[in-house]
Amino acid sequence: MMNPSRSDAVTGADIVVGIIAVIGLLIVVHYLLGSPMTANHDEGIIPDAIQASADALISDGDVYGFADNGGPYEGITVADGPTSPETMGAVSLSLRLMEGETGGVDMENADVRISAEEHIEGLRYSANMPLQRPNWTVASRTHVTAGDQADNDLIIEPGEIFTILVYPSEGLPPDTAFSIQVQTGKGEPYTITRKVPGSIKPVMDLNAL
Numbered sequence: 001m002m003n004p005s006r007s008d009a010v011t012g013a014d015i016v017v018g019i020i021a022v023i024g025l026l027i028v029v030h031y032l033l034g035s036p037m038t039a040n041h042d043e044g045i046i047p048d049a050i051q052a053s054a055d056a057l058i059s060d061g062d063v064y065g066f067a068d069n070g071g072p073y074e075g076i077t078v079a080d081g082p083t084s085p086e087t088m089g090a091v092s093l094s095l096r097l098m099e100g101e102t103g104g105v106d107m108e109n110a111d112v113r114i115s116a117e118e119h120i121e122g123l124r125y126s127a128n129m130p131l132q133r134p135n136w137t138v139a140s141r142t143h144v145t146a147g148d149q150a151d152n153d154l155i156i157e158p159g160e161i162f163t164i165l166v167y168p169s170e171g172l173p174p175d176t177a178f179s180i181q182v183q184t185g186k187g188e189p190y191t192i193t194r195k196v197p198g199s200i201k202p203v204m205d206l207n208a209l
Helices: 012-033 045-050
Strands: 057-059 064-068 084-097 111-116 119-125 135-143 160-167 177-183 190-195 203-205
Touching: 057 190, 084 177, 084 190, 111 160
Parallel strands: 119 135
Antiparallel strands: 057 084, 064 084, 064 203, 084 160, 111 119, 111 177, 135 160, 177 190
8 A cells, every 4th residue: 555645645734834824814914904804994004004183184384265255266166156255255274294194194084174153064075076065175285395296095195285175154254263173083183273354355364363
């Protein structure tokens, strides 16, 4: 009778080693991407890096307000509708990550709110043009490094600057204090507080007050 050689046989030890290798691979995938066995991939270091908290955001440059005259604002065409030129109808602000942040802030599902005189209004992101109110959109993407370009996605990554346009349902009267909050995932929301100028102009630097 011929004895099978070692190279032709599958032993119990081989099976154990194979099982250990598969388990090890699943652990690595879970660590990086979250559970591969469910639809919930919100765990793991890669989603954590993308879904950074909004408290990683800071302003880059001035905040501008625009008279409610129907636009365009920051190059964004807005839908036809009632206007009130004696009020401030839109606000633009530029956002980037704090120095040292290596992850990214996903803005697609960001909860953007504008509050004034005890009234809070939530706005959703919209890529549809002309822009309807109440919504917000990304007016432009730039990069802090000359010659570099921002990706054409909705994740603010290191070095990228997103200028967003906030377009509430109605204009804010002169001398009204207001706040804009941006909440994305975990952590504290990014918040700015400004005041509508006493005299409404087509474009207003809200940092100059």
